[in-house]
Amino acid sequence: MIRRFLYNFFRGRNGFDQLAMVFWAASLAFLLLSLLGGTVGAVFYALTIASMVYAWFRALSRNVGRRAQENARFLSATAGIRRRARNLKTRFSQRKDFKFFTCPTCHTLLRVPRGKGKIQITCRKCGNRFSGKT
Ligand SMILES: [Zn+2]
Structure with missing residues (x-):
């Protein structure tokens, strides 16, 4: 009705x-x-x-x-703001299993599993390599 x-x-x-x-x-x-x-x-x-x-x-x-x-x-x-808000939400909900890095070159958010020690991270977007501690 x-x-x-x-x-x-x-x-x-x-x-x-x-x-x-x-x-x-x-x-x-x-x-x-x-x-x-x-x-x-x-x-x-x-x-x-x-x-x-x-x-x-x-x-x-x-x-x-x-x-x-x-x-x-x-x-x-508002696409940028909304993407950042979505990223924060993802990071928060997955913080126990994954560590998040931001590519120093293109600022893409990258996700790697936790507990792997010091590793080489390759950006999936621009191919830039940098090291990070998981
Ligand atoms: Zn990159």
Whole structure:
């Protein structure tokens, strides 16, 4: 019932893409900051409303092509940051079994098994060789 309603409601609309979700999350952060009160709180409250309005504007927009273009631009602009965040997550979850090195030449993240002592590491991207302790 609700699913059907939502399906019909968002049909032909952009929906919550990554960019809309960022503004949605930002609006919640701004809402918390608005609790500071005073002038600062009022500014954050205004930002809360603005972010929420923009997130909904994106979600409800029927100009799907234009919104997709904006979302793609946002994704490519933040690709570096998102890759680094993903790398950190990987490193953390695999820290017991693997040691991570960054290639001194091309800065690619390299993963080697732990407990092999001092080894030669060959970068899989640029072929640069360097030694590291696992
Ligand atoms: Zn390299």
